[in-house]
Amino acid sequence: MMKKKRMKEAIAVLAITLVCIHPLLSQSQKKPNVLFIAIDDLRPELGAYGSEVAVTPHLDALASQGLLFDRAYCQQAICSPSRASVMTGARPESIGVIENYTYFRDLNPDLVTLPQHFIQHGYQTVNVGKIYHGAFNDAELSWSRLPATDRCAVEQPHFPGGYVLAENQEIFRKNKAEMIAKYGDAAKRGLGQGPAYECADVPDTYYVDGYNTQLAIATIRDMLEQAPNQPFFMGLGYYKPHLDWLAPKKYWDLYDEEKLTLASHQQGPIDGAAMGLHPSFELRVRAGIPKAGDIGDSLAHTLKHAYLACVSYVDAQIGTVLEALDEAGVRDNTIIVVWSDHGWHLGDMGIWGKATNYEVATRVPLMIWTPEMRDENRGVVTEALVELVDLYPTLCELVDIALPSHLEGQSLVPLLEDPHQSWKETAFSQFPTPALREWAANPLSTGMRETYFGPLIVAVEDRIRAQQGASWDRELFENNLMGYAMRTDRYRLILWKDRTHMEAKPLFVELYDHKVDSDETINVAEEQPEVTQRLMALFDRQWSTQHKRK
Secondary structure (H helix, E strand, O other), X not given: OHHHHHXXXXXXXXXXXXXXXXXXXXXXXXXXXXXXXXXXXXXXXXXXXXXXXXXOHHHHHHHHHOEEEEEEEOOOOOHHHHXXXXXXXXXXXHHOOOOOOOOHHHHOOOXXXXXXXXXXXXXXXXXXXXXXXXXXXXXXXXXXXXXXXXXXXXXXXOOHHHOOOHHHHHHHHHHHHHHHHHHHHHHHHOOOOOEOEEEEOOOHHHOHHHHHHHHHHHHHHHHHHHOOOOOEEEEEEEOOOOOOEEEEHHHHOOOOHHHOOOOOOOOOOEOOOOOOOOOOHXXXXXXXXXXXXXXXXXXXXXXXXXXXXXXXXXXXHHHHHHHHHHXXXXXXXXXXXXXXXXXXEEOHHHOEEOOOOOHHHHEEOEEEEOOOOOHHHOOEEEEEEEEHHHHHHHHHHHOOOOOOOOOOOOOOHHHHHOOOOOOOOOEEEEEEOHXXXXXXXXXXXXXXXXXXXXXXXXXHHHHHHHHHHHHOOHHHHHHHEEEEEEEOOOEEEEEEEEOOOOOOXXXXXXXXEOOOOOOOOEOOOOOOHHHHHHHHHHHHHHHHHHOOOO
């Protein structure tokens, strides 16, 4: 009897103990949170990537604690196609999004996005800032809740055009009204803009990225209070350093403009594709920017200063969010990913903007931090060729949820475990005729030739005709010509093909040897025919196998 009584008492004590520690068990077994940070138009201009000028201590610190991917590439160097590809895990042509005006959901109504997939596996998901492009935010399916605007301690800024200074607000209003009066509907596609930059002595929250930082922190706290045992996926998107380059004065003050150096190669590649570069449309629509001709050195120095100020501004915002994770006690159960949708030419090859197939537009910063990384891999730089389309399967594997069958990327988890292992041979990007499309990658809209861009368009067409000869056809070049870029360990191959007849030979081929020409200044396709043919055969094999969605 005494033995049975002791056994009952022991069982009772065990039961009470299990009840008491159950919440702790639930917490320890909870899947990790995900902080998914997107930065718009950020080239790898960070200290962690070897920039000698960028002041980016917070991102540099994150890179020193996580894994930095030195050769990461976007799928298309323009906002909507790149972001839609990341969020769906499929390549631009697979989902039919190759410009900024097509909503991926219209063409793929049943496709399960990355945050949607996380919802299906028990996560709460929320979006603050720019993750998808513009209105294509997929609010009904990708996000399970709204940001905690009611808990944000600062007021959302609503300055005209985003400008804090009254004189810039007036320039914005006046310029937009004049453009619409002069050009009508054509101006509504972005012609009427204010200044390209602004330096104002104001708090960080006067600009949208500073406000969104505080909103993200308030939302994280709200999620932890309202559902402490449910993991979250937060998409936090920063708008800068996208034009316009608006940043508080303290970030401008981090740089001495006179010491900034301009792009070392300000001409297009020798023997490069005439259709491969554009006339910097996106910058030229800004007030105070020449509508034709070169960007002078004095202005170029100011523009680079403005870009770097915005980079430092965003870096500071990310540091604030990461500090809030620490204060909330959830950093050790949160996966952090930082990525940019594409790079940006700062006068490189003579242009200002994204929207090309070259290294400077397609190579992006990417870093991943996880609580479970081995110490010996923290702060390591991997040279593996990776793509943004790889992020969807990577995050699924990191939180141990199934991978949807439609994914076209490759999980990067093995690289987190062994950063120096042998990896895939190729990374792909693409862009349709940069020279004859607007800055949103869409074909020239009706009326654009009647604006001040008319002479620029004519000059570009003349160069293409001179190079392409009998191959020139406006319908083909504006609507169906696609540049397909393939990056290997040593080379960048760009094939200019009619995308409606992929089996046909390319209209033009570019080859750049990064062993001797990292700035891609000379097209050596004709000089190295054997290499070119070998890589073209590799492209044919790899391109078809990389696309599951036909």
